[in-house]
Amino acid sequence: MTDDLLLRPGGPADAPAVLRLLDDATAWLVSQGRTGQWGTEPASADPRRIAQADAWTKGGGLWLAQLGERPVGALVVGSATDYVPPATEPELYVNLLVTDRAYAGHGIGGRLLAHAADLARERRLDLLRVDCYAGGDGALVRWYERQGFTRTEQFSVQRPGREPWPGQVLARRLG
Template sequence: MRIRTGGPGSDTVLLALLDGAVAWLAAQGRTDQWGPTPWSRRPGAAERAARVTAENLVLIAEPEPGAGTAPGPGPTGAPLGICVLADRAPDHLPPAGEPELFVRWLVTDPAHRGAGVGAALVSEARRRARGRGIGLLRVDCYAGGGGRLVAQYERLGFTRTAAFTEDRPTGPWPGQLLELRTG
């Protein structure tokens, strides 16, 4: 795979990958994280995706040109994953107290689960942070579901820093803040 820089116009990639992740989670009965509704059909989602991909650093994992993709249901050459990196955490989280890149979205195509797409995107995010003289990557994620997503970030090298709970219309949403030193 290769990783390219995205930007404005990458919102369609973000929404397609989010829709695939929601469908995959829902098929397993795991709707507590994002619910069963595809992201692209949520009010304001298209505008939010356009804004975050225009305002932040976007990394897109794709198959090498001419290589196609690993076996799976996705179309040949379709993006394998996306990582959207901001210069700071969302306002509801504690500030880092130092320069950081914050992972706003890290989404991979479920058809390529276990193929190292997320690891490749995190590795590139670390490289980009170091190139900017930034020593810290942070991410927040869903902490429910037996902590599976938290464990996945830990396998990628992140360590837990602070647990939190968000009040959402569907009820309390448990979250976990994690960090990764880039050096």
């Protein structure tokens, strides 16, 4: 299936597609009892997440994976977020990776991460980093490890009125 996958740069008109992918992923996580990662409410109903998606679509780092006309994955690359420990060398940072759960197991996430690695190499960067939810059973961390990433720093994001969000930074050397 990934042979039919088209990767294209995204732009402001793609905000609804990004929010749909986030909403669908959140609904799937909720159905699996995994509410710690993104909560229970759709991104499209959260003003903070809507603003974040809008910024991603205007920031120049959005890439969409499409099957035909349907976006089935989104990747955002750029600078690391302020809540993770800074890198000690130049890097490309994966700010978002989300795929359509209807196509789970088809390698879309891996293909998007391979594209991120290609973008880093084009920029002559040897380090690709990402952070992810480290709570629950750790399945997401293990998925990134299967994609060639290695665990580095752990961190925690404090959230008013809620439990802290446990995170894991992972790195992949590209040299």
